[in-house]
Amino acid sequence: MTVQSFSNVVLDSLEHTEISSVAKNMPSHTSKVTCKDGYKSDAMLFVDENFAQNAPQRETSLSALSFKPVVRFCSSHYRYVSDTTGKKRIVQVGVGIDEHLDGLGFREPPSVRVNQGAANFTPHNVV
């Protein structure tokens, strides 16, 4: 999966000039979506089309957010884990396209084709 660089910049005030100066350096990465090893589409940052009405969208590299997929931050997507060696880290859960719900065993429902096949070719007396 593409490395995601987070930009947790805290600003004292929301001045246009400060936002612009911060925005010059971000976003520097993009996140793959809906493909193998990518994120689910609902885990991505949704950028409103009205964002184009703002100067930062037009003048800084923040405009990339409108077109390049970037994973959004939601605290429920992260889990703080400690492995057997005592190393602690934060992992993302439940946002991968081919990730099953952690341990619960839920899977995507079988395709329509499989259902049809089962209905057509499974002999009744077998069941």
Next chain:
Amino acid sequence: MFGDFEDSGTVDALFRLCSDMALEYDMPDLPSWILDVRMDFIIGTEAESGSEGGLKEEVQKVIPALAKLEEKIMIDAGLSESKAGSSDDGGGGSVHCVCLARLLLGACCEAYAILKCNRICHSGIRPTGLHANMKMKIIYKDSCHAAVWVSAHAQYLHDILHVGMNVSRPSLHTIKSELNENDLSELFSRRLAGKNGVNNDAACMLSLLTRCTNPGSRGWDSILSTSLEESDGTKRLCAEALAVSITGMHSCIHPASRLHWKKRLGLIIHLSEKSLLNSVTFLCRNPIAFKEMIRRLVCNTVSSSYASNDALQKLEHPVALLAGNIQRLCPDGVELASIAFAAAGKEIVRSRGSMSIEQALENTVKFDQQDNGAALKVAGQRAIQWSPAYLGKGSSSIHSKVAAATVASNIFAVAFRCNFIPFWAHCASNDLRASRLNKTQHNALHEMNAATKLTMHLTLQEQLEIQRIALKLPSSGRMTLEDVGKLFGLEGVRGSSCNGGSKSITDAVNTIGAAGAKGAAIILHFCRVAAISEDILIYDLGKRTYDMQLRAIIKRSLVGQLESNSKKSTEDLLKVIPEHTKHLCACVECKRVCNAIATDGGSKWSSSFNEIGTSGSMISTDPQSSNVHLRCAKRPSTSIKTAIAFEEEMDTRMIEADECKDYAVRSMLQTYNDNSGIAPRVRRDAKSSLEQRECSIACGQDAMLSIPIVGKAIRLWENWYALCSFCGCFMRFHQSNRFEAELCCMRCDNSMLGDKSNEDNKKPKESSNAPACRYCGKVCTS
């Protein structure tokens, strides 16, 4: 919202409550398995037949001790709902006993949460201090976790005793609660994006979530009825939210307002046997109650979006006030509404299920504005109050800045009206309505426009220089007067209104006039060009996307397969590709894009998008240069036919040559009669005459607008267009149109691209007679 007890933080909440409880009460020695995330980790494992006497012995010790402890805590909390589980001595099977032990521990925690809360303040009352608020907030949350844990285990015990063996283990999803409500945060984040890329069901739910934070109820009734009628999914989500509200399985309520777990079990079973869909329809008759229920849902939905809530809090946005933060309890109104819904549940239990849900809601869920907080202010507490506007004024305090182009356009319009109104009155005095101008009149009136005349004093060199600056700046159309003044070094230019605009036209003229005559001319000319440039926005998607799109359109148009093109580079091949494959073609008259475009945002993924070419267009060849271009082939609309007829009438009448009837014009302008309808007609005609082109042009008279689109995203008339990076088709770009890190139509047609390998993978395999597993699709080969 969450997957399991650990994920939601339930286990941690129980640990917290247990450790606090141990400081005050004599806790029995708790076995390590009692707070395991799942019972499957205990039953049928080594823990069940442990070395020190086994699980059963531990259970037999711990169950009576926990039952007594719960009884004691309940008495301390002043509640009479005790005698929990005292009749069961753990004599059943190991599954029952383990479940009961876990249940009783949760019940102790729940009772202890009530006790802790009551020490700060009782139900219906709020503390005023920050520290007390923080403590209460944590206890509210922990109590909700404990309640979910207890009810899940109680439901499991009930099911296993009444249904039999095939009962799923207690989990976060056993009963409906705020912890397992659907996570609607992603949908909620689209609340400002309109209905683009959102299906009907989602749009209905979104309108409820968005409008529920408005303090007024204007329009709420109609949205409610429309959303519930149009969308069955929305109705079901509301039914689930209603169940959570009635059972009180959420963290917006004082723990003491929640039913005791035994009674709650009865209520949960009762509700699970009834369909709440009818109750939802019934609740529509009480729109305020419905709004409060949805507000509680929104409160839960946005609870994990800490960053967004923090940003919205700075703007005092109602959503942030609803979501609260770690230091503050939910708003009074939400808790009061939650208590009212929980009271409906209590009514049902009191009547032993004989009272209908609708009747219970009608009896209990009522909202009146109260002010009874004065009596408790002295003690550092206050009674919970409800008022319609407890979420503030309903809109954020974000100022949408008024662009200089808007201010300038108002000045141009007023300057135009100064000449147009006398002309209109002259026409009216000669029995002609001037709703449209012919070419001569158009030119004359615009040349007389004072604002235009002022800009014409700039030299051609200066005009071109300003034009270049306006076109070079991508946000020139969004700049305020102050920004434009700074750009050209003009002092004292600042809008009289705090949003950057002007309060009136006189203000606007004075503001621009502060820059001097030449400065005003510069600003007006700049704004005129900026307004035009605002119609089209182009974003460069970068080299990688350009290369991908180039490869895709070469594949799509099959030019690379021609023998004559076999040795050409991709850049050379681009030159021989048809224009409508690499350019966005649009008719500026009817404002229509004629390329074949995938507009569905990927929602019709099951069928490939295989359309090519253009629609409603024709090829035109210039006889002199032999250049070929596209023209719109749409028939003229009724409006254009009417416009042409008006212009012809103006040409025929030559009204400007008629004698001016001074008296008639003067009396028309001086006599103001509200009922004459003259003012709105003049306003309408002035607007249409200002916006019209020099003369009407029907579709097809001029070449279409043609914008190169390879490697670019183009915003034309408020819509974004781009090429799919994988198949090269045109698409109306939505946020869902992304695959990997690129723009994608999500409906790529592999056969059109000549990629047979992918096509084979996508196509359903030929059916065989071999039996297949209906769940995983695996085909029996033996």
